[in-house]
Amino acid sequence: MDEHGGFTLIELMIVIAIIGILTAIALPSYQNYVIKSQIAAGVAEISGGRTMFESQILANNFTTFDLADIGLPVTTARCRLSMDSSETGFIRCSLKGNPMVTGKTIEIARSTSGIWMCRVDRGIAPKFWPAGCQ
Structure with a gap:
């Protein structure tokens, strides 16, 4: 009767190779997912100020206002926010996080017709x- 005491070296090498191949496929996909989610988080953080931005424009007759007036902080975990409070203004997020998006911007901008x-x-x-x- 032959007793099997463990795995052979070749079996272990095959397992390591399979893990390496799976990692090579999964890591880029995961990094792409992280980048997409960080950009989406940036959009979500600035989109919340859109309604208050409109309210400030209508209530203040186009006088200047700042991020605090529309309920947004200057910095968050994902963004450093800035804005232009003119009629054709914008709310901008300078992204933080993954090196591929750090420093890049995403913004929501208003046209003169309010779109x-x-x-x-x-x-x-x-x-x-x-x-x-x-």
Whole structure:
């Protein structure tokens, strides 16, 4: 009767090779997911100020206001926020996080007719852009 006391060296090498192949496939996909989620988080953080921005424009007759007036902080975990409070203003997020997006910007901008558009820094690959952004 032959007793099997463990794995052979070749069996262990095959397992290590399989793990390496799976890691080589999974890591880039995970990094892409992280980049997309960080950009989406940036859009979510600035989108909350859109309604108050409109209210400030209508209530203040186009006088200047700042981020605090529309309920947004200057910095968050994902963004450093800035804005232009003119009629055709914008709320901008300078992204933090993954090195591929750090320093890049995403913004929502208002037209004179009150329509908001999402704009993405051209340094961010289009495959990472959120739906509805240009």
